[in-house]
Amino acid sequence: MGLVSLFIGLTFVNNVVLSKFYAVCPLLGVSKKPKNALNMGYAVTFVIFVASIVTYVLYYQVLKPLKITYLDLITFILVIASLVQFVEMFLKKTSPEIYKSMGVYLPLITTNCAVLGVALDNISAGYSFIEAAVAGLAVPIGFTIVIYLFATIRERLEIANVPESFKGTPIALITAGIMACALAGIAGLV
């Protein structure tokens, strides 16, 4: 089935972080504790899924008919930013618990390359609506898996015997590189 292979492809093989370099900044910044990483993953999944659907619909229903496709970048970034503001406000008003665990990562997602990257990629790859929705689900799930694994590894690295110059970000980057190697190994699967 085309959709299943698309899902597996985007989640693992062309993983958004380790192969397309989209969400690297949060990977390094928000991955110290696994529980926080998981919360960030939930927030990102929700935002990217809704954003990819909304931007797709807006592109094909508004921008293309009115022949203003040159406004795609501005449209996407404004839609994504408004969506994040709206979701954050909604969480603040309705559920303080969810806001405390997930909502703090929402402002970070606005300038996250991943959201805008997925929206633009859906258009340039010419996906249908269902494919764009699947991509909007597969990409952040892949991101969540990677950031969770990364957080658990980093927890162990904190107490490991790392050389002085490599402590902190350098060893984290090299770990990411090794993870990327592992994923490249299954590139022939899809």
Added chain:
Amino acid sequence: MKKIDIFKKGLFVENPIFVLLLGLCSSLAITTSLTNAIGMGIAVLCVLIMSNVIISLLRKIIPNEIRIPVFIVIIATLVKCVQMLMNAFTPALYESLGVFIPLIVVNCIILGRAESFASKNGVFDSLLDAMGMGLGYTFAVLVISFFRELIGTGGLSLFNPFDASQVIFQFEVFGDYAVSLFTQPAGAFITLGCILAFIQFLKVKKANKAKKVEGK
């Protein structure tokens, strides 16, 4: 010489990639060759200069509560213009940089400098800051792509961005021993990790020297 300090700060002490760790997404993705690195660096430099100058000119007019939305709109417009210009004048570069040209919009460097510097300082200072940061970014991606291309393909090459068939220089140092891992995503992480480790090594050495001097 305060003006010179503003400019120099962006190059080394507060280098956006190596010290502030901003804009890593694009720097890891496009550093597969020197041509890409220079093209992206110049694009970021242009957007940074224009956005800093425009925001600095408008800083008294923009209401304080809606600063960030206005900055985002200005930066998005500038990036779209740069993207269309690159599509027209440097098509080969546009193809190879791909989606990372529009992703300059969410590059933390540009919004960060606009928010922390350009909205509070005069036009000339903002221009110097933008030039320093932009050149620092270009320098950083050049270093990363230098290592990646040299070890990954065994040689270096530079093409004219405006006319992809014109070669400025191209030479091979060692063809058979190239480690092609470095042209792939894994190599990008490893290269940046090693460069940051080297910089941390220098910092640690400096801190130890300072401690020894104080101890005496």
Added chain:
Amino acid sequence: MNLWAILWLALLVAIFIGTYILNKNTPKPEGCEDMSECSGCNNFACSHHSAHHEEEIKDEH
């Protein structure tokens, strides 16, 4: 100049500024000062960045 382009742009900017102001005016002090994760990256645009709270800290003193 395409009229629809200007109208569409104005609509988007209005929506964004509207949601931004609405969001800014709704506080949630329970988990607001969660600084432990918020010195993670230097993303200045994030509203949790410590530089945005400097003014509040200065006001308290």
